[in-house]
Amino acid sequence: MQRLLVIFALTLATANGVVAQTITQNLQIHGFADWGVGHSSGGTYEYGSKRGTANDGTFALVLSATPAPRVAMFTQLGFDGVGHHVTEPKLDIVFAQYQLSDRLKLNVGRVKQPFGEYSEIFDVGTAHNMLMLPHGVYDVSGTMGEVYNGVGFTGGIFSASRWGLLYDGYVGNVAVTTLRPWQDTEERSRLMHEVLGGRTVVETPISELSFGVSAFTGHIEDSHDGTLSERHSVFGAQLDWATTRFGLRSEVTRQQEPDVHETAAYIEGTARFAKNWQLSARWDASRASGIELANAAPALARHTDAAVGLNYWITTGFVLRAEFHDVAGNRFIAPLQAVDLGKRTRVLQFGSQFSF
Amino acid sequence: MQINGPTMRLFAIALGFLALAAAHDAQAQAYRVVVNEANATTSLPSADVALIFTKKKTTWPSGAPIVPVDLTATSATRSAFSQELLHKDMNAIKLYWQQQMFAGRSNPPDEKASDAAVIAFVKENAGAIGYVSADAVTAGVRVLTVR
Numbered sequence: 001m002q003r004l005l006v007i008f009a010l011t012l013a014t015a016n017g018v019v020a021q022t023i024t025q026n027l028q029i030h031g032f033a034d035w036g037v038g039h040s041s042g043g044t045y046e047y048g049s050k051r052g053t054a055n056d057g058t059f060a061l062v063l064s065a066t067p068a069p070r071v072a073m074f075t076q077l078g079f080d081g082v083g084h085h086v087t088e089p090k091l092d093i094v095f096a097q098y099q100l101s102d103r104l105k106l107n108v109g110r111v112k113q114p115f116g117e118y119s120e121i122f123d124v125g126t127a128h129n130m131l132m133l134p135h136g137v138y139d140v141s142g143t144m145g146e147v148y149n150g151v152g153f154t155g156g157i158f159s160a161s162r163w164g165l166l167y168d169g170y171v172g173n174v175a176v177t178t179l180r181p182w183q184d185t186e187e188r189s190r191l192m193h194e195v196l197g198g199r200t201v202v203e204t205p206i207s208e209l210s211f212g213v214s215a216f217t218g219h220i221e222d223s224h225d226g227t228l229s230e231r232h233s234v235f236g237a238q239l240d241w242a243t244t245r246f247g248l249r250s251e252v253t254r255q256q257e258p259d260v261h262e263t264a265a266y267i268e269g270t271a272r273f274a275k276n277w278q279l280s281a282r283w284d285a286s287r288a289s290g291i292e293l294a295n296a297a298p299a300l301a302r303h304t305d306a307a308v309g310l311n312y313w314i315t316t317g318f319v320l321r322a323e324f325h326d327v328a329g330n331r332f333i334a335p336l337q338a339v340d341l342g343k344r345t346r347v348l349q350f351g352s353q354f355s356f
Numbered sequence: 357m358q359i360n361g362p363t364m365r366l367f368a369i370a371l372g373f374l375a376l377a378a379a380h381d382a383q384a385q386a387y388r389v390v391v392n393e394a395n396a397t398t399s400l401p402s403a404d405v406a407l408i409f410t411k412k413k414t415t416w417p418s419g420a421p422i423v424p425v426d427l428t429a430t431s432a433t434r435s436a437f438s439q440e441l442l443h444k445d446m447n448a449i450k451l452y453w454q455q456q457m458f459a460g461r462s463n464p465p466d467e468k469a470s471d472a473a474v475i476a477f478v479k480e481n482a483g484a485i486g487y488v489s490a491d492a493v494t495a496g497v498r499v500l501t502v503r
Contacts, residue, residue: 064463162403
């Protein structure tokens with residue numbers, strides 16, 4: 001944690017305050033971070049744990065450059081601090097983009113996977129409505145990865161009447177982090193090959209109303225012999241609406257493998273009731289089924305989280321959040337003891353998120 | 357001369373329309389959009405201005421890159437410009453750019469602290485486009501008509 005703070009302090013010093021800095025017109029530095037603490041009545045969930053430790057934090061540094069007309073490059077270095085341990089910097093993304101036109105830009109490298117509302121801003125807390133993302137869609141259910149390694153395109157078509165069509169497509173491989181508590185208690189990183197995916201979003205002239213669909217499919221590499229085996233396919237739909245005071249966002253996803261299916265959905269709303277204060281609420285659920293779960297305890301296959309929160313926005317890049325979560329099911333919360341399986345877990349947590 | 361009830365009502369309605377028109381005019385004059393004098397463009401649809409300042413439209417008809425420049429977030433002129441042309445308040449603008457830059461899509465335009473700094477930037481960059489308050493001195497740049 002100390003090392004994380006030193007890195008962060010150095011970055012801020014370099015960046016001359018909490019503002020985006022342009023070193024030259026062609027190189028920009030941005031970053032985002034979060035920290036939180038919480039108490040859980042059961043197993044660890046988000047920032048909440050039985051003992052309420054206050055050490056978890058993440059930080060990422062984002063560099064972008066435009067070394068030539070039509071060419072842009074993006075890099076993101078990530079750091080995680082959990083307890084006394086701070087990870088080595090990891091290369092979250094690094095890719096180059098060539099812009100043929102506004103309608104077609106080509107990406108090559110390790111690119112954020114375009115899926116749904118949040119996959120490209122997975123850890124950017126100030127772009128979220130609550131401390132962490134909805135677990136059914138975005139946690140270790142294995143629904144999607146954070147990046148694809150390969151080539152892709154992105155672009156948009158816009159009309160004078162303020163309609164817009166945004167689209168992305170990609171091929172490559174994707175690593176998905178998966179926790180299947182009916183199999184074991186450890187998360188596994190599974191590599192998907194021959195991935196083909198895309199997303200389309202329609203922007204409407206109605207105040208910040210947009211909707212879209214995402215999908216991708218690929219083969220999962222067998223961790224024992226390296227052969228390509230199961231096909232993993234995911235479909236999703238999204239809806240987003242916002243005004244100056246209110247916001248509403250919802251997604252539903254369905255992931256399919258031969259022996260496991262999982263459906264997840266969430267709806268979250270926000271209401272700003274003073275200049276800096278905002279209420280947030282979310283209902284988030286998932287259900288897993290399939291042959292693989294034939295003998296699993298039902299609690300391990302389901303998840304429901306009803307949450308409310310209060311946010312105080314010091315600036316648009318710095319927010320303090322306090323939240324209460326009431327969670328049913330053990331899909332994402334390991335019970336402390338076997339007898340706790342199926343019991344509700346309640347989490348009270350506080351955190352801070354910032355970006356520059 | 358006697359003024360009867362219906363005439364008074366008509367007069368009041370006419371005054372109301374005049375007040376609305378004056379208010380609209382005052383709002384329309386809160387800012388002016390400026391480009392480099394070498395730029396052949398003399399007018400732009402408001403939808404195009406919105407696309408330019410959200411970097412969804414990045415080239416002039418000549419093929420040259422468009423370089424938008426913003427005033428700082430605390431500027432009243434920027435607030436009026438964003439509300440009227442981008443249809444977003446400053447919180448929504450900041451959120452939009454967070455999503456864009458952290459998704460690795462694009463970076464927000466440079467921000468300048470004053471009208472004079474915007475004018476200087478636009479003078480120096482052939483592809484630049486900016487906006488300044490209605491009472492700013494715009495010598496050396498071209499003021500666009502926003503349709």
